[in-house]
Amino acid sequence: MKLLSNKEIAKMSKDEINSKLSELRFSLIKANVTANKSNAKTKEIKRAIARLLTFNASHKEAAK
Numbered sequence: 001m002k003l004l005s006n007k008e009i010a011k012m013s014k015d016e017i018n019s020k021l022s023e024l025r026f027s028l029i030k031a032n033v034t035a036n037k038s039n040a041k042t043k044e045i046k047r048a049i050a051r052l053l054t055f056n057a058s059h060k061e062a063a064k
Helices: 006-011 014-034 040-063
Strands: none
Touching: 006 040, 014 040
């Protein structure tokens, strides 16, 4: 189950990416509080956050 695919991220604007990133970070905190630290949901949230950060970093490099 993917929360975000690369195609979906590419369609987003920078503001949408930043808001989704903060939303995912908040849901990761909530998931860590309610469950044990290594369940499948937290793993997928971490992967989605990593995808967003990687996408941001690669586009900042391309803009230079």
